[in-house]
Amino acid sequence: MRGDSRLSRMLHVxxxxxxxxxxMTSEMIGRMLNTNPVVVRRTMAGLRERGYVQSEKGHGGGWTLARPLDKITLLDVYEALDRPELFCLVPSSDHAECLVEIAVNDALDKTRREAEELLLSRFATIRLSQIADDFETKVAALAR
Amino acid sequence: MRGDSRLSRMLHVxxxxxxxxxxMTSEMIGRMLNTNPVVVRRTMAGLRERGYVQSEKGHGGGWTLARPLDKITLLDVYEALDRPELFCLVPSSDHAECLVEIAVNDALDKTRREAEELLLSRFATIRLSQIADDFETKVAALAR
DNA sequence: CGATCTCGCAACAAGTTTTGTTACATGTCT
DNA sequence: AGACATGTAACAAAACTTGTTGCGAGATCG
Incomplete structure (x- = not known):
């Protein structure tokens, strides 16, 4: 499995x-994500720590939203997952003292930072409620 | 080893x-990159196919530039490596039929495409000769 | 012409990282 | 008490990239 789909999965959940x-119990969520309950707990632990969801033990327990979706941005979820790497292309560090290598990495880093800023600023503006609304629109379109 | 440093390494080379x-022989390049000659040949094969470098066998053989650096952009090298994945975050495909999942992936895809366009358009404008010039500037600064 | 050098390529080994699994402890509800 | 459900640690498995070995072919030198 190449790439990290946790962000997508957590939004889905x-x-x-x-x-x-x-x-929803971890087991229900696990079935939804085609994975198992422990992985679900592991992944959602960060969301719980930051107060986006809460978990209850025992009968009737499971996971519930701890605040409405319009109070959670995509950036919030990204950070709750401990800011996973965004880019696959990384600088080399074969000869850290080589000035050619440093110049190359500086050039790549500059564009990487631009793209990172773009992505994260977009993430900050997208509330999960907007995505839910998009979903509703899709459903309505199908019903017609 | 997480992440793909081939782009950085090839620019360096x-x-x-x-x-x-x-x-330069594959062995010399391998020493420079802290890797071995076969990996070098494997990685540089794409650059040869596209005519950015050429390789000669036998005594005095090895790798040479096939065109000047101001005729090669960062995008050219990126494509010669078969356009490796740029982003680590990928959409989930757990329940492709779930409209919620589709809405989530659409939202993520939209920002991903924006960032990709930004990155690749930057890549297209950066000539390797510019990076080499940056290097010269660094050297001059040190010499002073 | 033979020796040496070098790349090309395929097949296999090793290493790394992520994900999946098992096991057990803790807390909660009926 | 018994059934549920989460929390966590330790371990297993799977996937992917990189590294390595081996052999073949072409080029140069003496």
Whole structure:
């Protein structure tokens, strides 16, 4: 499996949490994501620590939203996952003292930082409620 | 080893090729990159196919630039490496039929495409000769 | 012409990272 | 008490990239 789909998966879960009637157990979520409950708990731990979801033990327990989707941005979720790497292309560090290598990495880093700034600033403006609304629109279009 | 440093490494090599007097063997390049000759040949094969470098066998053989650095852009090298993945964050495909998942992936894809366009358009404007010039500037600064 | 050098390529080994799994402890509800 | 459900640590498995070995072919030198 190449690439990190945790961000996408967590958004998926959060929107389902809002729509579903009650708490979802890790096992239900695991089935939804084609994975297993422990992986779900592991991944969602960061969201719990930051107060976006909460988890309850025992009968009727499971995961619930701890704040409405319009109070959570894509950036929030990204950070709750501990800011995973955005880019696959990384600088080489074969001969850190080589000035050619330094010049190359400076050039690459400059464009990387630009792209990172663009991505994160976009993330900050996107609320999960907007994505949920997009979903509603799709459903309405299908119903017609 | 996480991440792909081939782009950085190939830029490094190309600039050294221009500066070095004659051809560089895969073994010399391998020592420079802290890797071995086969990996060098494997990685540089794409550059040869596109005519940015050429390789000669036998005594005095090795790799040489096939065109000047101001005729090669960062995008050219990126494409010669078969356009490796730029982003680590990928869409999930757990339940391709789930409209929530589709809405999530659409949202992520939109920002991803923006960032990709930014990166590749920057790549297209950066000539390797510019990076080599940056290097010269660094050297001059040190010499003072 | 033979020796040496060098690349080309395929097949395999090793290493790394992520994900999946098992096991057990803790807390909660009926 | 018993059934649920999460929390966490330790371990196993899978996937992917890089590294390595081996052999073949072409080029140069003496």
């Amino acid at each position: 959060l929107i389902h949490l809002e729509r579903g009637g009650g708490p | 190309l600039i050294h090729l221009e500066r070095g007097g004659g051809p």
